[in-house]
Amino acid sequence: MQELRDLAKKLLLDKQVNAILGYEWDRRGARPAFITEAGDCDRLVFDHRCVQNLAAYLSPRRANIAQLGRLAVVIKACDARAVAGLIRENQLKREDLVLIGVRCGGVVVNPSDSEQLNAENIAPRCVGCEQREPTLADHLVGETQSAPVGKANRDLRLSEIEKLNPEERLSLWTSLLSQCTRCYACRQVCPMCFCERCIADKTQPAWIESSPHSRGNFSWHLTRALHLAGRCVDCGECERACPAGIPLGLLNHKVARIVASRYGYAVSDDPSRETPIGSYRLDDEQEFIA
Amino acid sequence: MNNRRMLNKTDFEDFVDSLLRAGITVIAPVRREQGGEKVEYRPIHSPAEIVLSGQPPVRPLKEVVFPPTEPLFNWKQTKASVQIEEVPTEFKETVVVGARPCDAAALEIVDKVMGWDYRDELWFGRRQAVTVLSLACPQSDDSCFCTAVGLSPESTRGADWFMSSVDGGFEIEILTPKGEKLLERCKDRCRETKGRTNAMPSLDAKVRANLNIDPGKVREWLEKHFDDPLWSDVALRCHGCGACAFVCPTCHCFDIVDELDGIGRGQRRRNWDACQPALFTLHGSGHNPRKDQTARFRQRIMHKFNIYPARFGEVLCTGCGRCIRACAAGMDLISILSEIDRKSAEEGA
Numbered sequence: 023m024q025e026l027r028d029l030a031k032k033l034l035l036d037k038q039v040n041a042i043l044g045y046e047w048d049r050r051g052a053r054p055a056f057i058t059e060a061g062d063c064d065r066l067v068f069d070h071r072c073v074q075n076l077a078a079y080l081s082p083r084r085a086n087i088a089q090l091g092r093l094a095v096v097i098k099a100c101d102a103r104a105v106a107g108l109i110r111e112n113q114l115k116r117e118d119l120v121l122i123g124v125r126c127g128g129v130v131v132n133p134s135d136s137e138q139l140n141a142e143n144i145a146p147r148c149v150g151c152e153q154r155e156p157t158l159a160d161h162l163v164g165e166t167q168s169a170p171v172g173k174a175n176r177d178l179r180l181s182e183i184e185k186l187n188p189e190e191r192l193s194l195w196t197s198l199l200s201q202c203t204r205c206y207a208c209r210q211v212c213p214m215c216f217c218e219r220c221i222a223d224k225t226q227p228a229w230i231e232s233s234p235h236s237r238g239n240f241s242w243h244l245t246r247a248l249h250l251a252g253r254c255v256d257c258g259e260c261e262r263a264c265p266a267g268i269p270l271g272l273l274n275h276k277v278a279r280i281v282a283s284r285y286g287y288a289v290s291d292d293p294s295r296e297t298p299i300g301s302y303r304l305d306d307e308q309e310f311i312a
Numbered sequence: 313m314n315n316r317r318m319l320n321k322t323d324f325e326d327f328v329d330s331l332l333r334a335g336i337t338v339i340a341p342v343r344r345e346q347g348g349e350k351v352e353y354r355p356i357h358s359p360a361e362i363v364l365s366g367q368p369p370v371r372p373l374k375e376v377v378f379p380p381t382e383p384l385f386n387w388k389q390t391k392a393s394v395q396i397e398e399v400p401t402e403f404k405e406t407v408v409v410g411a412r413p414c415d416a417a418a419l420e421i422v423d424k425v426m427g428w429d430y431r432d433e434l435w436f437g438r439r440q441a442v443t444v445l446s447l448a449c450p451q452s453d454d455s456c457f458c459t460a461v462g463l464s465p466e467s468t469r470g471a472d473w474f475m476s477s478v479d480g481g482f483e484i485e486i487l488t489p490k491g492e493k494l495l496e497r498c499k500d501r502c503r504e505t506k507g508r509t510n511a512m513p514s515l516d517a518k519v520r521a522n523l524n525i526d527p528g529k530v531r532e533w534l535e536k537h538f539d540d541p542l543w544s545d546v547a548l549r550c551h552g553c554g555a556c557a558f559v560c561p562t563c564h565c566f567d568i569v570d571e572l573d574g575i576g577r578g579q580r581r582r583n584w585d586a587c588q589p590a591l592f593t594l595h596g597s598g599h600n601p602r603k604d605q606t607a608r609f610r611q612r613i614m615h616k617f618n619i620y621p622a623r624f625g626e627v628l629c630t631g632c633g634r635c636i637r638a639c640a641a642g643m644d645l646i647s648i649l650s651e652i653d654r655k656s657a658e659e660g661a
Contacts, residue, residue, distance in 0.1 A: 050454060053642030056548045074641070078551065086547060086604045133642060197345060203371075203380040203584055205554035210589075211640050223591050231571055233381040233583050263640035265370060265555045267350060 023067060025163045026096070029122060030063040033094050039120050040091030043079055045072040051133035054079065056090065068096060068164060070139040073129045075257040077104035077213035082113055094120035098129075100147075102156030102291035103255035104213035109293035110300075111253075113216055116293065123159030128170030131262060144172035146179070147258040147271060158291040176275050183272070199239040201266035204232060208260035208270055209246065214253045221245060247273040252281045252298045255289050317495070317502035320481035327498040328359040328409060334497075337406040339376055341369045353408070364410045364477070365450050372561030372634060373415035374422070376408060377438040380558075381583045384434075384568070388577045401433040403441035407494065411446040414458050414632035416470035418561030419444065424624040425564065443490050446471035447482075452515045455633030457523040457646055463630055465515040519631075523646045525653040527617060527627050533656040534618040538610070542655070546648055547609035549641045554586030556612070556635035556643070562628045565592075587611050613648065 030042045034057075044066045046055035052071040057063060076095055079087050087093075097105060105121065108114040128139060128148035136143055149172035155162055183191060206222070209215040222230045222242055230245060231238035254274040261271040281287055284307050285298040298306075319327065331338050340362040341351040352369045353376065356362060386397040419439065426435040449458075449465035458464060468474040472491035475482045483505060486495055495502070557563040567585035572578040585592060588609065593602045602608045620628035629645075636644050 048642055048644060049647060050636070050642065050644065053644075054549050056545075079548075084605070086544060086606050090548075203554075203558045205558040205586065206589065207551070207553040207555040207638075207640055210551035210553035225569075228569070228571070232567065232569055233571060233581050235381055238381075259640065263551075263553070263555065265559050265638040267344060267370070 026068055026122065026124070027063045027066050029161055029163060030057065030066055030094065031060045033120060034058075034060040034063065038092075039094040042066065042094045042096070042122075043076050044068070044096035044122070045074070045076075051135070053133060056087075058090065066096070068124045070127070070129045071133045071135065071137075072096075072098075072124075073131070073133050073145065073258075073262065075101045075104055075211070075213055075255075075259045077101050077108065077257075078211050078259065080105065080108055080114055080119070080213070081216040083216065083218065092118065092120075094122055096122045096124055097156055097159065098124055098126040099153035099156045099291065100151070100255055100257045101213075102158045103289050104257060106158050106291040106293040106295075107214055107253060107255060107289070108216070110295070110297065111216075121156070121159045121161070123156040123162045125155045125162065125164035125167045127154065127167030128172070141172045144170055144174075145258055145262075146172065146174040146176050147256055147275075148172065149175045150177070153291075156291050158293065176272065179269075180272060180276055180279070195240075196236060198268050199243055200236060201268060202234055202239045202243070202264075203266065204234045204238070204242065205265060207263040207265060211259040211263040212250075213257070213259075214250060214255065215246070221249075243268075243270065243273065247277050250274055251277045252285070252287055252289065254278060314504060314506070315486040316505050317484045317486065318478075318481060318505045319484055319498065319502050323498070323501035324482055325359040327501055328356075328362070330497065331407055332357070332359075337404055338409055339406060340409040344370075353411075356409075362410060364447055367451060367453065368412045368414070368449075368632065368634075370634070370638075371559055372418060372632065373408060373411050373444075374418060374561050374564070376406065376442060377419060377435055378422075378564060378584075381581055382434065384580045384582055386573075386577070386579050390576065399434075401437040403438050406438075406442045408442060408444045408446075410475075411444050411471065412632070413446050413449055413465060413467040413469070413471070414463060414630040415561050416444050416446040417463050417467055418470065418630045418632075420470040421562055421624075421626060421628060421630065422564050425620075428624075443472045443494050444470060445473040445475055445494075448474070448476040449515055450477065452519045452522075453633070453637075454522060455636040455646070456515075456519045456631065457633060457649075458631035459516060459520045460523040460525050460649070461527055461627050461629050461631045465519060523631075523649060525649055527621070529656045529660075530617050530649060530652050531621050531627075533652050533659070534614055537655075538614075542648075542651065543610040544606045546643070547604075547606040550588065550605050550609050550643055551641050552588045552590060552605050552608065553640075554584070554588060555638045555640070557586035557588065558584055559634040559638045561630055561632055561634070562616070587615070609643075617649075 033039045042057040044055050045052045046065040109116050128144045130143050131145045148170045154167050230241040258271050287298050338356050339353050340356050342354045342361045344350045350370050351363050383399050388395045426432040472488045474485040565585045566582045568582050570580050594600045616628040
């Protein structure tokens with residue numbers, strides 16, 4: 023922790039950045055912190071309760087955050103994939119940011135969860151994560167971490183759903199999506215949902231009905247899942263933020279597996295890597311045309 | 313005859329069952345289908361589904377009288393003529409069993425705006441059809457602050473019956489004519505009682521420890537601090553979604569949209585809306601009077617703790633804590649109100 027605080031202090035005092043975007047303790051666990059004074063750097067913390075993906079705050083459209091000036095951001099490996107995505111998609115310039123990578127051995131589901139990380143409370147998305155630290159970082163802090171171990175696992179849950187026949191699957195998702203009230207927490211916490219004007223907010227024509235009925239909700243969630251194909255960084259924020267408890271991460275995880283099998287592509291924190299949706303190869307699968 | 317009755321547990325379940333058999337919709341807290349311990353208010357099919365203990369339902373009771381989406385009218389167009397088909401404003405009899413006091417109170421608070429310059433037929437139509445049986449709050453957590461906004465875990469406001477768990481059943485206080493009418497349906501099962509036999513220890517002190525402020529002082533401070541560094545500091549964290557508003561028992565803003573059901577026919581609907589997304593105040597010209605999250609977050613606090621009290625004499629908040637529990641960014645109304653209270657004391661001194 024001291025390593026992180028000392029680094030943050032130095033960055034502010036040397037005027038390399040105007041603010042540090044990291045984590046601090048609140049009454050109810052970890053929360054995002056915006057620190058502009060070197061004297062406040064001792065508030066910075068990092069452990070398995072720092073679940074939030076702070077890359078969501080880096081969109082150039084967050085006017086009040088852009089006003090802070092040049093930022094240093096604390097990122098886990100999954101968060102780094104989002105920063106890489108923002109750079110790759112021309113939302114950020116690498117040189118405009120200082121990236122403080124933190125070593126991570128998995129996080130809990132909610133920032134207010136237990137002080138001990140264990141196989142019961144670890145976020146399912148962390149189980150199977152192979153990256154202990156970001157490659158895309160200017161600094162790396164924290165102790166070496168071991169690979170996360172957990173009981174819940176997204177692939178297991180997905181294979182259970184895949185065993186259902188199409189009618190059963192439709193009925194499962196109809197029931198889950200009927201709980202959506204379109205608060206758009208999923209979109210707002212998503213670092214890759216940075217569109218100036220989301221298709222769901224367009225009214226002429228209204229491509230996606232804003233009413234939270236079955237038709238509107240299916241249109242919204244399936245469109246979002248497809249728009250994140252090959253882009254979703256699997257940070258799980260949409261699912262954590264959903265007040266209706268819809269397992270949105272499963273949709274994105276399924277799409278990511280399809281992208282992996284058809285295009286041999288996995289989202290990485292290398293901004294120079296071309297994406298399936300942003301590139302063209304002669305040997306791309308195209309049987310759907312013929 | 314006094315207005316207190318005892319109903320033992322079996323009789324209570326038989327009573328709920330008799331309501332269901334009479335074709336009355338019964339709504340109660342039940343476990344989410346795929347949600348582990350989480351509960352929600354839902355229509356039930358059997359009294360065995362009801363979960364009265366533990367955490368409050370994730371979503372408040374408001375959707376029973378104000379659904380997330382509802383049609384206002386249907387329309388059909390043939391050349392130049394448009395036919396409008398009205399929607400019913402009378403609704404099926406509904407009984408809510410086990411409402412939390414913070415949810416029941418919210419209905420009365422929102423009645424004020426729904427019947428203010430225009431009487432909202434759909435809101436009052438459902439209000440008329442719904443009888444609310446609330447239950448003395450069985451459990452609080454670190455997000456609860458009802459005592460700081462003039463309520464309590466045993467507040468009877470907005471309830472037609474107020475139920476307290478006692479050994480072997482419930483003690484019931486009949487509070488309204490609607491409540492008396494419902495009592496007719498279980499007269500044989502109840503017996504009169506004088507008062508509390510062995511009431512549960514009150515959660516009052518525990519909730520008070522979370523937040524102890526004077527909403528009047530908060531309002532005075534807000535009145536003088538439309539511009540304050542507090543707003544820009546706090547709003548940095550806010551992602552601008554509608555989660556807080558959609559789980560709030562008192563937030564009542566809505567959007568109106570036209571949707572097509574086919575060629576030349578469609579529906580005008582109203583859908584929940586929230587003041588935190590930028591789109592809420594975005595003008596057709598592209599101008600947005602609430603230009604950033606700072607302005608939008610200030611609006612949320614101002615509306616609840618200054619504007620509503622100015623117009624209707626009380627805050628638009630029941631201290632249920634749902635906004636705190638739901639926020640992915642860790643926005644914490646208890647911390648924010650404490651900070652305003654602290655600033656107000658500092659300036660007053």
